[in-house]
Amino acid sequence: MAFALPVWLAVQDELLRHGEADCGTPSRFDDFDDEALFQMFHLTRPCIAFITDAVRARMKTVTLDKLGLSVDAMVMVALNYYAHGVSSAVILQRIGLRQTDCTAIIVGTVSGVIAGMSDQFVSFPLTPDAKANVAVKTEELCGIPSVLGVLAPAHFKIRASPYEKNTFRSFVNTLGYTSVVSQIICDSDGNILSVEKCCMGSTSEQEMWESSFRGREIEKDLHGPFWVIGGKGYHLSKHVLTPVSEPANDSEICFNKAHAKIHDVMRTTLGSMKRRFRCLMQLGFAQEASLSKKSNIIKACSVLHNIAKKFSVPPPPVAGKIEALHPGKQHSAPVEIDPEALKARQKLIEDNFSFVSSSQDSGGNNITEDNV
Secondary structure, rough: OOOHHHHHHHHHHHHHHHHHHHHOOOHHHHHHHHHHHHHHHHHOHHHHHHHHHHHHHHHHHHHOOOOOOHHHHHHHHHHHHHHOOOOOOHHHHOOOOOOOHHHHHHHHHHHHHHHHHHHHHHOOOOOOOHHHHHHHHHHHOOOOOEEEEEEEEEEEOOOOOOOOOOHHHHHOOOOOOEEEEEEEEEEEOOOOOEEEEEEOOOHHHHHHHHHHHHHHHHOOOOOOOEEEEEEOOOOOOOOOOOOOOOOOOOOHHHHHHHHHHHHHHHHHHHHHHHHHHHHHOOEEEEEEOEOOHHHHHHHHHHHHHHHHHOOOOOOOOOOOOOOOOOOOOOOOOOOOHHHHHHHHHHHHHHHHOOOOOOOOOOOOOOOHHHHH
């Protein structure tokens, strides 16, 4: 899970105690019935109440006088923007906000606050029990042992001016569109365990991994003998487990199928996030020198994704084809593989995929969008 139950309960208790003074105070969200609430925000009433209390607890140092809005009103504007990528006229009228240019300030402020909550709601497994729990669930799903999460670059479309040629090119990814990219790790249930590094779309996943806090930490053996699952754009290492590029036998084919199954969890996770938070489908204009606002929105949506899962809030229905994971930057020259990493992967394959009994299907249960 994204964060341990005791941590969740402690945070919830803190928020409830902080909100005691507000008990009985009508919420602006009370104006909507449950169906309208979900249509406007893609979240349920209990989930929104929890989010609002969490933001209120962190808003003490934020000055609201200039806008003259309550925390409820600001959260309403931000959640509506996350859900649809634009601010609804209905919402702006409800809170009496006539200056639509103020919405960017509101969304930026709330995004910064929610992104700051990632220390509580987006957490990598650190204790032995937490690591074992994540690894066991992953092995049950795909048959690969000692896995702490699925690693992938998450690309989010942005707009960039083609007249600034150098800047424009830096945002163009390998699929030919302009984007920013973040490094995300999730578990087998689709909880976000880590989100960091908002970079220009041309940045390779290997480059992000090597320069990221989590990557350096894991590669230095600080988390023990565990793997993270990585796609073809990553280099095989002692801790990044990639598929066999040219499987030569049934064992390697079976391993690749298992690898593809757990790797696909990231596709469904990002698909679920982009359905719930449609702002991630197009993040607007970006400048090379300033990606902090985009980063805050991505982190805020990651926090809200985990909270929504804790409240068992289903994502909106699938509309059209689910976007595939970014294929990764192909290496122009053969990559020198660490012999020790190659030996470790081969041992893992021999120990776990050298034979498949009729009762064991590496395909296992199918992962669907609604699972994440």
